[in-house]
Amino acid sequence: IWVGCYRGLEEQVVPAAGYKLETLPIRSLPRKLSFKVLTFVWSLALSLVRAASLIKKHKPDVVVGMGGFASYPMVLMAGRRGCPTVIHEQNAVPGLANRWLSKRVDLVALAYDDNQQMLKSSKNVEIVGNPVRSAVLAAERSEALKKLGLDEGPVTVLVFGGSRGARKINQAVVGSYDNFRDDQDLRIVHIAGMIEYDDVKDQIDKINLRTDKVKYHLFPYVQEMGAAYAVADLAVTRAGASTVAELTARGLPSILIPYPYATDNHQFVNAKTVETAGAAKIISDQDFDANQFHKIVSSLVHDSQELKKMHERAVRFGRPQAAQNLAAIIVRIADKTELKREERV
Template sequence: AVVVGMGGYVSLPFMLAARGRYPMVILEQNSVPGLANRVAGRWAKLIAATYEESRGHFSYPKKVIITGNPVRRAVLNIDRNKALQRLSLSADKRTILIFGGSRGARRINQAAVGIYPIIRKQNNIQIIHITGKQEFERTTSLLDEFQAGTVKVDYHLYPYIKEIWLAYAAADLIVGRAGATTLAEITAAGLPAILIPYPYATDNHQLKNATVLKRAGAAEIVLDNQINSALLWEKISDIIFHEDRLNTMSQASLKAGRPAAAERIAELILEAAED
């Protein structure tokens, strides 16, 4: 038997109970490990980490093996043409995907909708904007205020998309938070990003996650307290209309991704069980 810990306070009692009785493997998704994983890492046989930057936060850094963060298989097996068709999008336009996590992010939603008057005559882009269920009505009302007169841009507003991999497949550029799962999925898909880290994440780990991708050349960062419509559009237009930069960032994102993370972690768990 092997005990696998994925962090969070709920995992720590189990890891403490397993100490000295069963081999332990820790999975660390973020660049800055939380307290539970840092404590449990003292007794773990192996620590599977997403980022090299997390190694120095553990008492025994030699235990850390960089595996990446597992992603859903659907993210790895996506067809762009089918996704465009399912989402009623054009294959002839650049697609921007904007989202702030499953619950939404009001500041991102407001900034995104606020670019509408700027882009209303753009006929070469289309936007998928996932607001989060709690923010959908508010964001729809804001958008309705702008949707009058000559409109050429395709703006698709959703409260939630269950099959998010369809949106990834259709997208040319991501605007969103910098949670571990989001970054694992967009790098597996090779998508460039404008990241707006959640400012209240523990130890500011979203900013640190985002910084890893920025250093790799796969992302730009905008701080939450700085985001506004003008700045957001400036960042988007600096990427989406420049093919060379879009391709360079896409390749950097793909290079940063670890699509085989799940398989590598499974191997480590089996290794721990055999020893």
């Protein structure tokens, strides 16, 4: 059973995936003092009551919090009712909900070794990585090329900024196109996002020439990101937890441009962790432009040895078994709960 926020994205995604969804009226906590703080406090109070009701109704063997604000009332009330609890932290900088809960749960599962010191947990801690969808891991290059309508082609750079796109990244690609147009050893697969797509297409159409040697392919959105990763030799993107996990699980070298307004600057810390492992290069959002994009992409695309080293380091850093690792922990704790129940009987 999935518990999420009322009117959140999960209301579309979770039922479509075939899972039962319950919702809480929880709001996010404003980072600045304002009237919205009162709204948050009221929503938290209502959510705690609702969470207690859901625990009583479903009688779960274990409750797992994945770090969002909806997880806080559920995990807190589950613990108070004697139900085993687990939290998982996806980012290198723990979120506020997990920081609040870390002392209260039975087990803390982390994506990175580094964030153990940031959670003052007196309970068990295990490093599991970030779960990655099986479809992302299973995608094969030959089939992915067919799905995206591509041939074998040259070295492929995948550029994307999430489902909504990232204007800064999109404009860097458009602005550098003239520098790439004669590079026959390069293919750019550019996922601009649904909102940005028409604008990017108009700009590219104005500068695109029939004599261009670079292979440039523009998409508004790719439903199966595993296919996009499978055709790529290098990725240029933001540094969200899921993205970083998917890139490294597939062993894909990357150029990461952390979103500068992420809470606690966690995208930079995510990116720094991968860069330290030698699997990525970081460019700050402030410094990232068409010239920087052209410079770093050109240097890596034409340095097969460096790309190979980054690939090997990404493979070592990645945790493709993270989902199984986390699931095993949850089952283990649930089994202990069942055993205790049997002993009481």
